Amino acid sequence: MRIAVFGSTGRTGRPFCEQAIERGHEVVAHARSPGKLRFEHDRLTVVEGDAYTGEGVAEAVRGADAVASVLGQGEGSPDDLLAVAGDHIVEAMAEEGVTRLVTLVGAGVREEGESISLGGRVMGVLLKLLARNALEDAAEHARRVRATDLEWTILRVPRLGEGDPDGDYRIGDPKLGFEAVDRADVARCLLDRLEADDYVREMPKVAPARGE
DSSP: OEEEEESTTSTTHHHHHHHHHHTTOEEEEEESSGGGGOOOOTTEEEEEOBTTTTBTHHHHHTTOSEEEEOOOOOTTOOTTHHHHHHHHHHHHHHHHTOOEEEEEEETTOOOTTOOOOHHHHHHHHHHHHHOHHHHHHHHHHHHHHHTSSSEEEEEEEOOEEOSOOOSOOEEESOOOOSOOEEHHHHHHHHHHHHHHTOSTTBOOEEEOSSOO
16 A cells, blocks of 8 residues: 655654654655654655645655644644645545545544543543644544545544653543553554445544553
C-alpha cells in the first residue's frame, strides 16, 4: 500500500512511518522540515511542504492508496490548523481520486448523543478550560471530514504518552480514564485501520490496552 502521511515528523508521525515501512508499505511523508524525520529508506519518499497553506499536499497525495493525518496543535500553531490543513488534504484526495482517510483527533471531540462517562465529562471540562482552541479546531476538522464522501475513519484518542509502547490498545467505545496511550501504539492503531479497512465512517475511541 502507498500511504501519504501528514504530520510525519511529529511524535506520532515518525513511529507511524517507521511501522508502515516495517510492514512493507510505501510511505510518502509530507513534512515542513524533512530533516526531522530522522531516517531514510528506499520505500520512503519525502515531500516538503506545508499542509496549512496547501504547499506540496497534492504532490504527496498523488498516486496514494490511502492517507493518514497525524497533524496536531503545537506551540505557535494556527488556531485552525487541523480544519484548514484537513480541507487541503480532502481537496487533494478528491482531485487525485484517493478515497481512504484515517485522521487523528482528541477524545474531547464528541459524537451527538453519545454516552459520556464521569471521567470523560471531567476531561471535557478541563479541555475547554485549558485547550479550547485546539478542541474547537479538532471538532471542526471532524465535522468537515464527516461531511465528505470519503471512506474516512476518525480516531479519538485521550492523552498521548511516550516511552512505554506494548503493541496493544483498545478500540471502539472503551471506558476512557486519564491514562495516556503511547504514541507508538496509536500509530499502530492507525496503520491497523488502513490494513483492515474497518471502522469506515466511524469515530472510534482508542484507549490503553489496560484500563484504569
